[in-house]
Amino acid sequence: MQWIASGFLFVRGYSLIHRMDPRIRLFLAATLFIVGLLSQSVVELSVLIALCFVISLVAQIAKRFSKSLVFVGGLSFVVFLISVFLSHQSVTAGIINGLRLFEVIQATSIFFLTTTPDELEQVMRWFRLPIDFIMVFVIAVRFVPVLLMDAIQIMDAQRSRGLEFEKGSLIQRLKNTIPLLVPLIAVAVTRSLDLAEAMDARAYGALRRPSSMYVLAMRASDYASLLCFALGGALGLYIAFFLKLF
Amino acid sequence: MSQESRVGPNEIITIGGLSYRYYGSAQLVLKNIDLRVSAGEIIVVAGKSGSGKSTLLRAINGLIPHQHSGDYSGSVIVDGLEVSSTKMSELATKVGYIFQNPENQIFMFSVERDIGFGLENLGVPRREIRERVDWAMETLGIKHLALRAPHELSDGQKQRVAIAGVIAMRPKILILDEPTSLLDPFTAKGLVKVVRDLHDSLGITVLIVEHRLDLVAQIADRIIVIDEGKVIYAGPPREVLYNSETSLYGVTEPTIVRLAKLLPFGKEALPISSDELGRQIRDRIKEKGRVSPA
Amino acid sequence: MDSSNKMSTLERGSSKHPNDETIISFENVDYSHPNGTAALKHVSLSVSRGELVAILGTNGAGKSTLVRHINALLKPTHGRVAVFGTDTKETTSATLSRKVGIVFQNANNQLFSDSVRSEIQFGLKNFGFSQALIDERTRWALDTFGLQQYADRPPMELSGGEKKRLCNALVLAWEPEILILDEPTVGQDSEQKEKLIEMIRTLQNQSRTVIVVTHDVEFIWPLQPRTVLMTAGKIIADGSAAEVFGSVEKMKEASVLLPQLVELFNSMRIAQYPANVFQAADQISQLAIGGT
Ligand SMILES: Nc1ncnc2c1ncn2[C@@H]1O[C@H](COP(=O)(O)OP(=O)(O)OP(=O)(O)O)[C@@H](O)[C@H]1O
Ligand SMILES: Nc1ncnc2c1ncn2[C@@H]1O[C@H](COP(=O)(O)OP(=O)(O)OP(=O)(O)O)[C@@H](O)[C@H]1O
Ligand SMILES: [Mg+2]
Numbered sequence: 001m002q003w004i005a006s007g008f009l010f011v012r013g014y015s016l017i018h019r020m021d022p023r024i025r026l027f028l029a030a031t032l033f034i035v036g037l038l039s040q041s042v043v044e045l046s047v048l049i050a051l052c053f054v055i056s057l058v059a060q061i062a063k064r065f066s067k068s069l070v071f072v073g074g075l076s077f078v079v080f081l082i083s084v085f086l087s088h089q090s091v092t093a094g095i096i097n098g099l100r101l102f103e104v105i106q107a108t109s110i111f112f113l114t115t116t117p118d119e120l121e122q123v124m125r126w127f128r129l130p131i132d133f134i135m136v137f138v139i140a141v142r143f144v145p146v147l148l149m150d151a152i153q154i155m156d157a158q159r160s161r162g163l164e165f166e167k168g169s170l171i172q173r174l175k176n177t178i179p180l181l182v183p184l185i186a187v188a189v190t191r192s193l194d195l196a197e198a199m200d201a202r203a204y205g206a207l208r209r210p211s212s213m214y215v216l217a218m219r220a221s222d223y224a225s226l227l228c229f230a231l232g233g234a235l236g237l238y239i240a241f242f243l244k245l246f
Numbered sequence: 247m248s249q250e251s252r253v254g255p256n257e258i259i260t261i262g263g264l265s266y267r268y269y270g271s272a273q274l275v276l277k278n279i280d281l282r283v284s285a286g287e288i289i290v291v292a293g294k295s296g297s298g299k300s301t302l303l304r305a306i307n308g309l310i311p312h313q314h315s316g317d318y319s320g321s322v323i324v325d326g327l328e329v330s331s332t333k334m335s336e337l338a339t340k341v342g343y344i345f346q347n348p349e350n351q352i353f354m355f356s357v358e359r360d361i362g363f364g365l366e367n368l369g370v371p372r373r374e375i376r377e378r379v380d381w382a383m384e385t386l387g388i389k390h391l392a393l394r395a396p397h398e399l400s401d402g403q404k405q406r407v408a409i410a411g412v413i414a415m416r417p418k419i420l421i422l423d424e425p426t427s428l429l430d431p432f433t434a435k436g437l438v439k440v441v442r443d444l445h446d447s448l449g450i451t452v453l454i455v456e457h458r459l460d461l462v463a464q465i466a467d468r469i470i471v472i473d474e475g476k477v478i479y480a481g482p483p484r485e486v487l488y489n490s491e492t493s494l495y496g497v498t499e500p501t502i503v504r505l506a507k508l509l510p511f512g513k514e515a516l517p518i519s520s521d522e523l524g525r526q527i528r529d530r531i532k533e534k535g536r537v538s539p540a
Numbered sequence: 541m542d543s544s545n546k547m548s549t550l551e552r553g554s555s556k557h558p559n560d561e562t563i564i565s566f567e568n569v570d571y572s573h574p575n576g577t578a579a580l581k582h583v584s585l586s587v588s589r590g591e592l593v594a595i596l597g598t599n600g601a602g603k604s605t606l607v608r609h610i611n612a613l614l615k616p617t618h619g620r621v622a623v624f625g626t627d628t629k630e631t632t633s634a635t636l637s638r639k640v641g642i643v644f645q646n647a648n649n650q651l652f653s654d655s656v657r658s659e660i661q662f663g664l665k666n667f668g669f670s671q672a673l674i675d676e677r678t679r680w681a682l683d684t685f686g687l688q689q690y691a692d693r694p695p696m697e698l699s700g701g702e703k704k705r706l707c708n709a710l711v712l713a714w715e716p717e718i719l720i721l722d723e724p725t726v727g728q729d730s731e732q733k734e735k736l737i738e739m740i741r742t743l744q745n746q747s748r749t750v751i752v753v754t755h756d757v758e759f760i761w762p763l764q765p766r767t768v769l770m771t772a773g774k775i776i777a778d779g780s781a782a783e784v785f786g787s788v789e790k791m792k793e794a795s796v797l798l799p800q801l802v803e804l805f806n807s808m809r810i811a812q813y814p815a816n817v818f819q820a821a822d823q824i825s826q827l828a829i830g831g832t
């Protein structure tokens with residue numbers, strides 16, 4: 001059961017990428033995203049995809065990164081098939097569409113796999129999104145691991161009282177998860193009330209503008225990275241628009 | 247039914263005629279409770295499981311009636327504020343509350359951020375948040391867990407984080423609901439010392455629910471015994487522990503107290519720690535040696 | 541006695557039960573959580589039928605992780621755990637739990653049903669008890685643990701101590717051969733603690749194996765169990781209660797304080813520790829009043 005959780009839960013990393021200011025990371029991901037979206041070249045898209053792989057290696061997230069690729073690859077292939085056989089585009093256009101989807105998802109997951117929910121919250125605050133919106137988002141994100149752990153705990157409680165999850169055919173196993181669902185919903189409701197109590201008890205909402213434990217601060221290395229990424233992005237866009245690569 | 251109870255000088259909590267029934271349950275859980283707590287007191291709340299201890303604490307920090315619906319009557323005044331008509335967030339600036347179940351209380355993505363949560367809400371400047379969070383982690387021995395996610399901790403570690411998050415806020419009134427239930431003995435003893443230090447340096451008022459009286463009896467000014475939603479007894483620890491009736495109400499007597507009660511001497515001094523009793527026994531042995539040299 | 545000699549027996553793990561039938565064995569077990577935390581490091585331990593074992597130690601020492609291996613909720617990263625001779629990797633918790641009952645440390649993680657009664661019945665049904673037996677065991681559990689009045693209430697609305705009591709009740713209801721109690725005294729008043737002690741004694745008389753993880757030294761000391769100390773994922777001492785509680789260094793390393801009686805007798809420089817207050821009172825009366 002733990003493996004399900006490990007796929008979803010954020011894993012803290014300490015790589016070069018993780019240590020960057022989250023805004024720079026967002027800029028990097030956004031650059032890769034936009035260039036990929038606008039690119040019309042198989043070569044350029046392939047380079048971008050390779051670049052994403054290199055970044056995932058540097059960020060030490062390659063393992064989790066590649067886990068999702070099977071799925072994303074399949075999806076891209078479907079897009080290719082649709083382009084060629086349903087919308088009757090050329091094979092090249094189909095390949096480009098498939099690659100583009102692949103690259104865009106890669107770029108997005110680079111950001112989300114390396115950014116803590118805390119950093120995400122800071123970035124949103126920096127963009128001056130409405131505080132209530134941020135809070136709803138934060139609570140929702142916070143709830144994911146909590147509920148996952150609850151599900152695991154209920155399952156452990158049931159397993160240790162003789163409910164079989166690990167044996168039998170796939171159908172049987174699926175059936176066996178039904179006793180899990182009902183209490184999970186009840187627990188989720190209780191949880192949300194508990195969460196409200198806990199937040200209230202620690203003065204949540206006492207001030208309209210609470211202070212913040214962390215602050216986003218750009219270091220010299222961050223400015224350097226920003227410059228690099230901006231230049232790289234410009235180059236990418238130039239290639240996408242003005243060089244007629246294959 | 248508004249029962250105006252006058253607030254005495256230096257009184258920080260005034261409970262008058264408080265009765266409460268949880269929504270949908272048959273019996274009253276609190277029955278006409280009257281209780282006055284002076285600023286700077288350390289009070290231990292004892293009593294059987296299910297007697298209403300946690301419910302009483304919830305009525306002081308405002309979870310009752312704000313988060314639990316039910317039949318509520320009487321009045322609870324905390325630091326000049328009538329609890330039932332004060333917002334939780336305002337009460338929380340005065341009352342720090344450590345839940346019985348730590349899992350309910352920690353919810354941020356990392357231990358240090360969780361401990362900082364209350365301070366952020368109070369608008370404490372960043373520098374000071376950092377200092378206080380570090381101090382709280384140091385005090386509870388969880389510095390090495392600062393960046394762990396709260397769900398990746400052992401149960402005792404979770405309890406330590408929950409406590410740290412509240413003491414970092416340095417509330418005027420500190421409420422602890424069985425804070426040592428999951429702590430290893432060494433850490434539990436350390437916590438009692440921390441509470442005492444906070445009390446001595448900041449003059450905070452403390453209410454602790456605890457079954458392990460051997461730990462907390464020594465710092466208490468008063469022990470309050472609750473049974474079936476009523477205050478049965480309130481008095482200084484030695485008096486309560488050596489009162490033959492209180493043990494009937496589920497109060498776990500410290501081993502030393504049980505031993506002292508069995509001994510044919512030394513009860514007059516009402517010892518509550520092994521040091522105290524040890525000294526008495528040694529004196530007694532010496533005395534015997536003097537009377538009839540072996 | 542030579543003190544270094546005494547230490548080594550502690551580390552080896554001494555007290556084997558007389559009619560030695562090993563039913564739980566850990567062989568060089570390592571366990572790492574998914575986030576990489578090494579929670580158990582080279583743990584070896586064997587428990588015989590009918591033993592009472594107490595596990596004490598620092599928060600985060602790995603006690604809960606260890607006991608969760610006994611009914612296969614967790615399986616070792618390296619090494620081997622065998623229960624009743626079967627490797628836990630070859631069986632499932634559901635199968636094993638008929639014989640191995642575990643009460644979790646946090647009662648909230650054990651309760652999920654919509655009423656106290658159905659919570660108790662959940663296990664009994666899964667184990668295929670007859671309806672008559674289910675009714676009988678449920679009544680027994682409710683009565684013995686004073687939960688009759690709450691039978692139809694949702695477990696989530698009980699007080700902290702009542703929840704823990706329910707967990708103890710629902711596991712004892714199916715009479716497992718091995719009983720694991722992770723902090724059974726949390727939130728329990730003096731009366732309930734007395735009952736627990738009685739219950740453990742009864743189980744001992746029936747030759748059942750009981751493993752208690754606890755921080756409550758005052759509770760466990762009178763039972764004089766085989767005592768295992770843990771810290772940082774390792775077992776650092778294993779021996780009789782008197783031996784282990786007598787080794788000050790190890791106790792300190794495992795963040796365990798001495799029971800008050802031991803503390804008292806240490807302060808009087810008497811190494812013959814009494815197991816309970818009655819023995820203590822006798823010994824002290826002898827000393828202070830004389831052979832009267
Ligand atoms: N779900 C989890 N994910 C990752 N690490 C965990 C998880 N649960 C526990 N740990 C870590 O594993 C180690 C052992 O935890 P365990 O719960 O076994 O300790 P314990 O001895 O039972 O402590 P306590 O006395 O606090 O209950 C600790 O360092 C803890 O931080
Ligand atoms: N949310 C709730 N809804 C309904 N009844 C409740 C609720 N919480 C507690 N009770 C009931 O109210 C009574 C008092 O509960 P309370 O939690 O105050 O007890 P307690 O003295 O703190 O006990 P413990 O020492 O076991 O924690 C109990 O009988 C309990 O079953
Ligand atoms: Mg309570």
Ligand SMILES: [Mg+2]
Pocket residue numbers: 400401402603604605645
């Ligand atoms: Mg544990």
